[in-house]
Amino acid sequence: MKAALVVFLGTNCEVETKAALEACLFECDYVDSNTCDLLGYDCVFLCGGFSYGDYIRSGRLAKFTPVIGALKKYIEAQRGVVAGICNGFQILCEAHFLKGALLENNSSRFICKNTPLRLEFSGIKKDISLQIAHREGKYVCGKKDFDEVKSMAFLKYIDNPNGSYFDIAGLYDKERRIMGLMPHPERCFFANCFGFDGREIFKIIKDEIKRG
Amino acid sequence: MRLSVDDKILSEIKKRLKRDLNELEKHIFEAMWSEHCGYLHSKLQLKKLNFKGALLPFENAGGIKIDDLGIFFKVESHNHPCAIEPYQGAATGIGGIIRDILALNARPVALLNSLKFCASQKHLIDGVTRGISDYGNSCGIANIGGEVIFDECYRDLPLVNVMAVGIAPVKNIKLSGAKENLEIVLLGSATGMDGVGGAAFASKELSEEKNEEKIHVQIGDPFEKKKLIEATLEILSLKGVIACQDCGAAGLLSSTSEMAYKGGCSLELDLDKLHLANKNMNAAQILLSETQERMVFALEKKTLKKVFDIAKKYELEISHIGKTFRGGDYIVKKEGKILSKTPLEVLCNPFYYNLEPIVIKKPKNEICKEDLDVESAVEKLIKSPEFASKEWFYEQWDYGVGGRTYLPPGLSGAGALKLPCNKGFIGFCMDTKPRFSEIEPYSGSCSTFLESYRNLVSSGFEPLGFTNCLNFANPENNDTKYSFVRSIEGLRDISKAFDIPVVSGNVSFYNECAAHRVYPSVTLGMLGFCPDENNLIKARFYENNEIYIIGKKITKESNTGGSLYQSVFFDFISGMPDKYDIELEKRLKKTIFELISQKKITGAKDVSKGGVLGSLLCMAFDSNIGFSAKLLNEKTNNNSQKLKLLFGEIEGRYIIATDEGEYVEKYLQKNNIEYYRAGKCFGDKIEFDGYCFDLVKLRNIYKNSIKNALGE
Numbered sequence: 005m006k007a008a009l010v011v012f013l014g015t016n017c018e019v020e021t022k023a024a025l026e027a028c029l030f031e032c033d034y035v036d037s038n039t040c041d042l043l044g045y046d047c048v049f050l051c052g053g054f055s056y057g058d059y060i061r062s063g064r065l066a067k068f069t070p071v072i073g074a075l076k077k078y079i080e081a082q083r084g085v086v087a088g089i090c091n092g093f094q095i096l097c098e099a100h101f102l103k104g105a106l107l108e109n110n111s112s113r114f115i116c117k118n119t120p121l122r123l124e125f126s127g128i129k130k131d132i133s134l135q136i137a138h139r140e141g142k143y144v145c146g147k148k149d150f151d152e153v154k155s156m157a158f159l160k161y162i163d164n165p166n167g168s169y170f171d172i173a174g175l176y177d178k179e180r181r182i183m184g185l186m187p188h189p190e191r192c193f194f195a196n197c198f199g200f201d202g203r204e205i206f207k208i209i210k211d212e213i214k215r216g
Numbered sequence: 217m218r219l220s221v222d223d224k225i226l227s228e229i230k231k232r233l234k235r236d237l238n239e240l241e242k243h244i245f246e247a248m249w250s251e252h253c254g255y256l257h258s259k260l261q262l263k264k265l266n267f268k269g270a271l272l273p274f275e276n277a278g279g280i281k282i283d284d285l286g287i288f289f290k291v292e293s294h295n296h297p298c299a300i301e302p303y304q305g306a307a308t309g310i311g312g313i314i315r316d317i318l319a320l321n322a323r324p325v326a327l328l329n330s331l332k333f334c335a336s337q338k339h340l341i342d343g344v345t346r347g348i349s350d351y352g353n354s355c356g357i358a359n360i361g362g363e364v365i366f367d368e369c370y371r372d373l374p375l376v377n378v379m380a381v382g383i384a385p386v387k388n389i390k391l392s393g394a395k396e397n398l399e400i401v402l403l404g405s406a407t408g409m410d411g412v413g414g415a416a417f418a419s420k421e422l423s424e425e426k427n428e429e430k431i432h433v434q435i436g437d438p439f440e441k442k443k444l445i446e447a448t449l450e451i452l453s454l455k456g457v458i459a460c461q462d463c464g465a466a467g468l469l470s471s472t473s474e475m476a477y478k479g480g481c482s483l484e485l486d487l488d489k490l491h492l493a494n495k496n497m498n499a500a501q502i503l504l505s506e507t508q509e510r511m512v513f514a515l516e517k518k519t520l521k522k523v524f525d526i527a528k529k530y531e532l533e534i535s536h537i538g539k540t541f542r543g544g545d546y547i548v549k550k551e552g553k554i555l556s557k558t559p560l561e562v563l564c565n566p567f568y569y570n571l572e573p574i575v576i577k578k579p580k581n582e583i584c585k586e587d588l589d590v591e592s593a594v595e596k597l598i599k600s601p602e603f604a605s606k607e608w609f610y611e612q613w614d615y616g617v618g619g620r621t622y623l624p625p626g627l628s629g630a631g632a633l634k635l636p637c638n639k640g641f642i643g644f645c646m647d648t649k650p651r652f653s654e655i656e657p658y659s660g661s662c663s664t665f666l667e668s669y670r671n672l673v674s675s676g677f678e679p680l681g682f683t684n685c686l687n688f689a690n691p692e693n694n695d696t697k698y699s700f701v702r703s704i705e706g707l708r709d710i711s712k713a714f715d716i717p718v719v720s721g722n723v724s725f726y727n728e729c730a731a732h733r734v735y736p737s738v739t740l741g742m743l744g745f746c747p748d749e750n751n752l753i754k755a756r757f758y759e760n761n762e763i764y765i766i767g768k769k770i771t772k773e774s775n776t777g778g779s780l781y782q783s784v785f786f787d788f789i790s791g792m793p794d795k796y797d798i799e800l801e802k803r804l805k806k807t808i809f810e811l812i813s814q815k816k817i818t819g820a821k822d823v824s825k826g827g828v829l830g831s832l833l834c835m836a837f838d839s840n841i842g843f844s845a846k847l848l849n850e851k852t853n854n855n856s857q858k859l860k861l862l863f864g865e866i867e868g869r870y871i872i873a874t875d876e877g878e879y880v881e882k883y884l885q886k887n888n889i890e891y892y893r894a895g896k897c898f899g900d901k902i903e904f905d906g907y908c909f910d911l912v913k914l915r916n917i918y919k920n921s922i923k924n925a926l927g928e
Contacts, residue, residue, distance in 0.1 A: 013531060014439050016356025020619025052617075054354040057439025111928075114349045114612045137353070137614045191616045195634070196749065197623055198616065 005213060008035045008045040010075075010092075012066050017052035017190065021089065024190040025049070028206045037069035042078045046213050047085040050092025052137070052188055062091060062106060062140045063098035072099050079182065085212050086182045090138055093174075093184030102175055102184050103153055104145030106138075110167035114139040118198060120162040121173055121187065125208050132201035134187035136165060136173075141186040143168035143175070158208075159185050180212065225249060225567060232562045240548070241556050243500035244563070247466035248473065251725055254566035257691035258723040261571055261704045266711040270681060270719040276319040276392055276462065277382070278719035280681040282745055283639045286386045288322045291330070291379040291646075291685035291741050293724035297433045298376040302343025306376050307351035307436035308411075311508050313380040314355065315462030318445055319511065321390040321452035322382030325620055326633055327352050327613075329362040329378050330646040330685070330739045334371035335601045338926050344376055347436075349612040354438035355445065358621050359613035360631030362646045366602045367783070369650070369735050373727050377685040379646060379741040383635065390452050393478030394459045394514035400472060400483065400538035401520070403451070403527055404444050404510035407468070408493030410435050411506025440509040440532075447530040448511050456519030463510040469503040471512045472538070473546050477564040479514070482543030487550040489537045499550050514540060571691065573698035577657075586786045587855050590862065590907055593785060597863065598833065598914055600784040603826055604921035605837065608928075626838065628754045629671030629822060630744065640747040643677035647742075650735035651789045652778035657699040659793050660778070661706030661738050666796055666867055668742035669714070670822035673805045674870055676751045676812050677744025679714070684740050685722045689733035696725075699736040707738070713798050716742075751812050755821035757839040757897040762877035765828060766884060766891040767804050768797070768868040772850060772857050776864030780825045785859070794866035801868055807889050808870065816876050816883070823869035829862040829904070831871055832894070836902060837918045842911040844903040845895025873897065 007030040011018045022032045035042070042048050056065035066072070072095075079086060079101065088096040096102045109115060116137040123132050145153050150170075159174025166186075174185030189202030229245050230236060237245065247253060255262065267273040271281050271288075279288035294309025310327060317324045329348060333341050352359050357380070394400075411434035451457055459479065461471035468485070476483035487502050497505070515523060520536065527534035546563055548556045588596070597603050610625035622641055623632035630643035647667040653660030665682070672679045684707065689696045711718060727734040746752055757763075776782075777791030811817045819839070823831045828847055836843055848861055874880045877893065884891045895904070902909040 014354070014442050016354075016442065016617055017619075020617075023619060053356060054439065054442070057354060057437070057442075059439065113346075114353055114614070116353075116614045116616060117611050135616050137616055139349075139353075188616065191619065194619065195622045196752075197621075197627060197754075 005046045006031045006044065007047045007049055008033055008042055009049045009051055010035055010071055011051065012037045012055035012069065014055045014057050015051050015053035015091065017089065017188065021049055021051045021190040024193045024202065024206060027193065028210060035071065037066070037071045039071045040074050042074045043081060043083055045084060047087065047209060048075060048078060050088040050095050052090035052092060055091055055095065063094035066095045067099045082181065085209055087209055088184040089188055089190065090186055093186055094140065096182060096184045101182050102177055103149050104143055106140050107142045107144055108140050109142050115165055119165055119187065122160045122162055123158065123204060125158045131162065132204055133192065133199050134189055134201055135191040135198055136187045138186055141168070142166045143172040145169060183209070228567050233558065238556065240499050241558060243504060244469060244556065247469060247504055248563055249566040253466045253470050255723060256566055257569045257571055257725060259568045261701055262721060264704055264708050265718045266708055268717050270717040273719050276316040280719060280743055281386060282635065284385055285635060285639065286322065286384050286389055287642055287743060288317050288320055288382045288384070289379060289683050289741060289743060290316050290720040290722070291377050291683050291739060292316065292722050293685050293687060294376045294378065295374065295687060295724050295727055298340065298344055298374050299372060301433045302340045303347040304433050304435055306344040306347030308434040308508055309376055309378045310348060310351050311436045311441055312464050313378050314357065314441065315464065315511065317380045317382035318448050319392060319460045319462045320382065320384060321388050321449065322384035323449060324357050324380050324382045324445065325618060326381040326631070326644065327357050327359045327378060328631065328644055328646045328741060330648055332365045332367065332370045332375035332737060334368055335366040335925060337371065340374045341926065344374065345609055345612055351436050351438045353614040355442050356617050358618045359610065359615050360621055360633065361625040361644060363648065364606050364609055365648060365650065367650065367735065369732060372729055373734050375687050375727065375734065375737055377687070377739045379683065381644060390457065390460050392459055392461045392475055394475045394481060394483065394540050395479045396481045396540055396542050398458055398514040398540045399517055399520055399536060400485070400540065401513045401515060401523060401534060402468065402490060402510060402537050403447065403513065403532055403534045405437065405440055405507050406491045406493040406533055407502055407505045407507050409497065409501065409505065412501050412504050434506045434508050436508050443530040443532055444509050444511060447526050447532055450526050451513060451523050454519055454522055456516035457513055457523065458516070459514040461512045463512060465506065467504055467506045468512070473560060473563055475512065475514055476540060476546060477560040479540065481540045482545045482547065483538060483540045484547040484549060485538040487548065489535050491533045491535045499548060499555050503548065571697050571701055573694065573701050575694045575698055577695055577698050588785050588859065589855055590858055593859055593863065594909060596785055597781065597826055597830060598918045599921050601922050601925050602780060603784065603830060605919045606922070607919060608922040622749060623675065623752055628675040630675040630677055632752055640745060641749065641752060643672055643675055643744040643746060645671040645742055646739060647671065648737050648739040649778065650737045651783060652793050653699065653703060653738055654735040655778045655789060655793055657702040657736050658706040660736065661703045662710040662796060663793060663867065664738050664740050665707065665710045666801060667824060668740050669801065670870065672742055672744035673808055674753065674755065674820040674822045676746045676753045678746070679716050679742055679744045681717050681719045682740050682742040683720045684718060684738065685724065687724045687727050687734060687737035687739065689726065689728040691725045703736055703738050753812060753817060753820045755835050755838065756819040757835050757841045757843065757873050758818050759841060759898055761818055761873040761875060761897040763843060763845060763894045763897060764872050764874065764880060764891050765823065765894050766870050766872060766889055767800065768866055769890060770828065770861055770864055770866050772852065772860065774864060774866050776860055776866060779827065779863060779865040781827065781859060781863035796867040803889065804868065804870060807884065807887055811880065811883065816874055816880055817872050818875060819873035821871045823871060824865065827863040827865050833902065835871065836911065837915045840915065841897050842899045842901045843895055843897045846905060847894060848905045849892065
């Protein structure tokens, strides 16, 4: 399976995301923000980091790059799975591929820690621990979307660290082809000290690609 | 701009140049011969240090070779800027130290901080913490550890020492010396008025007129830095790129002149060629601007285009600003005219002071008359911000980015990174013992070294090398002279005794204001190596562990001067510090490593702040498991003696936790290591010698006391 990892200027989690994907037997390419065609890939990853310094607000500037147009085509063609981790999730929301927005944490501070989460995804239901690392991770959405969003949340904080509505840490779209999550599964993949629960997320993505 | 070159120095410059200086040259020399750039008061002392075994100790940063990799690390102080503008001060401190590592063609992979505050100065604590958070996190460099110390002596004089770590295959390293017939290129942010004269600013005491100082504080841009890191590494991989320097203190002037001086050639700068943020800048301002996020390269002409293309790819500005040729002069041109031509030999060789001390400071030996019962003491200790959990700090700093972190902050005595290609693990810690150095600077340095050494050993790392940041008051003052010289001699001797070299360093003087000065603050950052992930040891208890204290035994007669408890309980430091035993330290290391490799140790920690009880409490709180122990092995009903035995800090002790007590005891006996079985870990009570505390209650205080102190 082939994965594209989109690297914007300021993206900084691409190396470990690639390592995790390769451990899951993906063939990976880095693509930059000028990429116009993603149709050759089975999945597209928007990695964590601070695209364009997160200036104005997180994900705001990345939204205006050509690769977002390519992503739109990719989604419309129902080609494969799109996953956004942390800054990637922020970009997916900013570009309206996913509902809602990510605002500054209630504490107004950056939070980096392993945090307990409940994962619920097509029959899978388990508690896992993943690392969060963000300052703008409070998930919010408009009232009219409350019910829909609740049904699309696949990852929820057990001990809400940032004030996210409905404890939402991860969300997919109606078609379940676009997934966004604030925690970093790629960080909980290799080292004992952070655990290995990130593998659950990559497994889900792989299963979704196979589902076709 | 005010000039602070004094008459003595000015006449020395004139004598060496054999002529008078023009206005521009006065500015040039003021910066190059400042304490910050020229190390006027420290250079001759620093030569005493032991560099044997270090890799490139006189480059932008030095390191240690592990396999075919160079592990580079260095600390930088940003104390003066943080006192004025804590957010930008801390951010640009990180920015600066990253560039030092980057200039060697080493990818910066980790940061650590040693911060010192006065606990009631919330704005400084908050600003510095956010500055590190916003800048370091955005650059994508993991912040894997460090320390935070609180003391009244840091009121208005916060110390912000940041360390960066970089890794590069030794064969790829680029040096800072240019050679003849190269082109000089400046990459990164447009040069502006920010930070003009910063080097001179950092070389004097802070005055009351803080408004006037504002202009000297540089402004950081982490996004620009992230691009600069990637572009620089790509540029330095080109064959035709010969040398690189970062623009730090005294900006373009210092970086380009050092490049030429080290390379033994002339360098000519054409200031009209620079990309500027402010078109009306004069020559002195352009040369001295400390605008952040800039790197200078010396390269062959045929490589220019490739370098410009890389800059374009990363959306960075770049300009071709000069050249090198045969000779030994530093030449500045603007509007077609040569404004200054000075021999590099004079420019880069300032006047050095010989700091031999004339007074010998005697340690205070007053006895504390106050008293405290053990119950109140325990609570007082865990409430004190210096002892309390530093979670509030390190959770704001991204310690997981990069996928290399194998021990995050707070888990053991050191932070750990995985080396590429399964070449093992490196561990780092940062330590300062200002109260010990205040009492006796020579042994204070040695004790700090041993603290770092034991932090690494208890986490499973073989210590290999260290860097230092020496934060002192005004070097013209006799007390400071004495403590500075003796601190260095302590570092020299202990480093030789263990054959662990200094790889790099930094000095910050003038950490004083009208009212007071800081304690001598010798901050060390030490590197260790561990080949196997299974041998990384955490400072954790597990249910039913048996607890042993190994090494030196504390008695009523022990010297515990400088211990944290004196300061926290009685606001007092006095007495003599304990004497260390080098042979014992080496034997303890050997024993611990053997037990680790036999898989007999499940958790370990050195006995440090808060003595044996303090260290046990830390482990219990962090593991969320109680213990029952016997710690007062000498009969005493006297409270102050109890406090000494429980909280006193002496050298040469570790706590080890094991599931195989019997085996461990036999092993320790066989190897002639003094030990005692302190107790067992279980449940939710902390019990020792008839005292009993509720784990959850104490742990909550320990976890939240910093947050509470900051009113969050």
